[in-house]
Amino acid sequence: MRILVVEDEHKIANAIKKGLEQESYAVDVAYDGDDGLDFALTDDYDLIVLDRMLPGETDGLQILTTMREKKLHTPVIFVTAKDRVKDRVDCLDAGADDYLVKPFAFEELLARVRALLRRPQDSIETVLQYESLSLDPANFSVVRNDKKIDLTNKEFALLEYLMRNPERIVTKETIITHVWDYDADILPNTVEVYMGYLRNKVDKPFKEPELLHTKRGFGYYFGVKI
Numbered sequence: 001m002r003i004l005v006v007e008d009e010h011k012i013a014n015a016i017k018k019g020l021e022q023e024s025y026a027v028d029v030a031y032d033g034d035d036g037l038d039f040a041l042t043d044d045y046d047l048i049v050l051d052r053m054l055p056g057e058t059d060g061l062q063i064l065t066t067m068r069e070k071k072l073h074t075p076v077i078f079v080t081a082k083d084r085v086k087d088r089v090d091c092l093d094a095g096a097d098d099y100l101v102k103p104f105a106f107e108e109l110l111a112r113v114r115a116l117l118r119r120p121q122d123s124i125e126t127v128l129q130y131e132s133l134s135l136d137p138a139n140f141s142v143v144r145n146d147k148k149i150d151l152t153n154k155e156f157a158l159l160e161y162l163m164r165n166p167e168r169i170v171t172k173e174t175i176i177t178h179v180w181d182y183d184a185d186i187l188p189n190t191v192e193v194y195m196g197y198l199r200n201k202v203d204k205p206f207k208e209p210e211l212l213h214t215k216r217g218f219g220y221y222f223g224v225k226i
Contacts, residue, residue, distance in 0.1 A: 001046040001117055001161065002026040002178045006036030006063065007079070008054050012102075016049060016079075019106045020113070024140070024157040026181040033058035040067055044177050045074050047116055049109070052080035052091065061094060068095040075116040079104065114138060128163045131224060132208060135163055145208065149201050154179070158194050159202065162212070162222035171219035195220060 003025050007013035010031060017027045028043070030036040033054035040048060040063055052060040064076055077098040078091045088099050097119075098112050114137060118126065128135045133144045137160060142149040151159065157179050162170070172191045180186055195212060203210045213221040 001157065001164075002028070002044070002181065003113070004028050004030065004036070004039050004043070004045045004048045006030045006033070006039070006048065006054065006060065007051045008032060009051075016106070016109070019110065021181075022153070023110060024137075024153045024160070025113075026157065026179055026184070028182040032056040033060065033063060036060075037063045037066060039182075040072070040074070041070065043182070044174075046178060047075045047077070047113060049077050049079055049113075050096075052078055052082050052087070061091060064091065064094050064096055075119065077109070077112055077116065079109065128160065130163055130166055130211065130222070132206075133163075133202065133211060135160055142202075144202065144206055147205075151201060152197075155194060155197050155201070159198055162220070165222065167221070167223035167225065169215050169219045169221050175220065191220075 003020055005013055005016050005027060007016065007029070008031050013029050013031060017029050020027045028039060030039050034056035036050070036054065037058045050060045050063060054060055060078060060080070067074065075097045076095070077100060078096050079100045079102060081102045083101045091099055097116055100109060100112060114126070126136065126138050135142050140156060142151055142156065142159065158175065161175065161178050175191055176186055195214070199212050203212055209224045211222055211224065215221055
């Protein structure tokens with residue numbers, strides 16, 4: 001899952017980025033409102049963490065308002081020092097999904113991120129389940145047929161994205177957009193390499209139908225049936 005952080009305080013922005021990356025999210029950072037708006041409108045994010053007061057010609061509320069005017073429904077969490085009731089109301093009325101006042105505990109921000117990322121699936125379940133394979137984003141655990149599977153952060157992020165998009169073909173470009181951040185060093189065969197890692201851990205050790213498939217010329221497919 002790919003997240004955009006728009007925050008002008010570099011120390012806070014980089015701390016959020018580091019913490020989210022440790023939870024297997026791909027994270028891009030913009031340090032002013034103009035770059036934040038450009039990122040939000042041109043790249044495909046699963047969630048945006050947005051400061052209200054930003055340098056540049058565009059503040060956080062303007063970023064949100066422009067997104068909603070353009071029918072972009074990406075979940076947005078405001079993280080800001082503005083703590084008046086009116087400030088909260090203005091942002092929520094403009095289309096924000098959540099509002100967190102600085103200073104805050106990273107654990108609370110992470111919980112709110114997880115809650116919003118569950119929302120598009122219209123599910124209150126925290127564990128993703130497909131056949132005998134389960135993935136728990138909160139505890140960073142993967143189990144198939146009662147056997148724990150150890151994955152690296154990037155393998156986990158890739159499998160989570162595939163499990164959130166079961167039984168449909170996803171292109172290599174779409175996977176890169178949601179699993180790797182903007183600054184990542186992506187080689188032409190990076191996705192193929194990581195799909196191979198996953199197959200070796202998720203499919204090959206088990207005497208069950210394979211779940212990870214390549215559709216040559218189209219992309220990849222997660223599921224039993226093609």
